[in-house]
Amino acid sequence: xxxxxxxxxxxxxxxxxxxxxxxxxxxxxxxxxxxxxxxxxxxxxxxxxxxxxxxxxxxxxxxxxxxxxxxxxxxxxxxxxxxxxxxxxxxxxxxxxxxxxxxxxxx
Amino acid sequence: xxxxxxxxxxxxxxxxxxxxxxxxxxxxxxxxxxxxxxxxxxxxxxxxxxxxxxxxxxxxxxxxxxxxxxxxxxxxxxxxxxxxxxxxxxxxxxxxxxxxxxxxxxxxxxxxxxxxxx
Numbered sequence: 001x002x003x004x005x006x007x008x009x010x011x012x013x014x015x016x017x018x019x020x021x022x023x024x025x026x027x028x029x030x031x032x033x034x035x036x037x038x039x040x041x042x043x044x045x046x047x048x049x050x051x052x053x054x055x056x057x058x059x060x061x062x063x064x065x066x067x068x069x070x071x072x073x074x075x076x077x078x079x080x081x082x083x084x085x086x087x088x089x090x091x092x093x094x095x096x097x098x099x100x101x102x103x104x105x106x107x
Numbered sequence: 108x109x110x111x112x113x114x115x116x117x118x119x120x121x122x123x124x125x126x127x128x129x130x131x132x133x134x135x136x137x138x139x140x141x142x143x144x145x146x147x148x149x150x151x152x153x154x155x156x157x158x159x160x161x162x163x164x165x166x167x168x169x170x171x172x173x174x175x176x177x178x179x180x181x182x183x184x185x186x187x188x189x190x191x192x193x194x195x196x197x198x199x200x201x202x203x204x205x206x207x208x209x210x211x212x213x214x215x216x217x218x219x220x221x222x223x224x225x
Contacts, residue, residue, distance in 0.1 A: 001169065034210060034211070034212060036152070036212070038152075043202055043215035043216065043217055043218055044144075044152060044202075044212075044215055045215070046210055046212060046213050049208075049209055049210035049211075049213070050209050050210070053209065053210075055210065055213065087151065087152055089152070089154070089212065091211050091212075094157070094166040095154060095166065095167070095168045095169060096154040096157075096211075097154065098151055098152040098153065098154065099151075100151050101151045101152075
């Protein structure tokens with residue numbers, strides 16, 4: 001199975017900061033990667049698919065990059081609504097797998 | 108708009124069975140694969156299963172292979188997750204998800220809680 005490793009596990013930042021979350025795959029997954037945002041008690045929300053494509057309706061401050069085994073999710077200017085947990089997920093091969101999550105907290 | 112509504116969550120004893128349902132609306136259900144994902148309390152997301160649009164192809168996570176099955180009824184726009192031999196560690200919120208274009212998990216239901224406890 002492909003292992004997805006996110007870093008950091010927790011990130012503390014101020015409103016307005018630029019933040020970057022990294023996701024590493026244990027083997028190449030081309031660009032078959034999604035990023036999700038989840039708030040407590042809510043279902044996950046798709047932000048990015050195919051590594052760098054912004055889902056419709058998602059603010060442009062979110063961006064994704066990478067291919068192969070190294071990927072990043074960036075938020076250009078952190079907003080109060082962005083404090084949440086973020087997950088990466090590979091869909092290159094079954095079983096699909098998620099990273100362990102990165103919690104973005106208010107500093 | 109796309110809506111996914113899960114149901115069937117309950118409190119069950121270890122070793123028992125439970126079937127979850129996910130009713131879809133707002134898209135052409137019969138033309139799309141469907142998925143189940145779960146989240147144990149305080150833990151991360153775990154992909155569980157996929158069923159192809161016509162129901163002929165199915166894939167499972169290792170953790171549930173042989174115990175869980177997935178099926179669908181395209182006439183009812185519904186996908187099912189049959190869970191057998193439930194374990195305490197299966198306690199989780201179960202979500203169904205649907206694709207959009209190149210994004211396989213674009214739409215999510217609100218989730219249904221399964222608690223496995225004696």
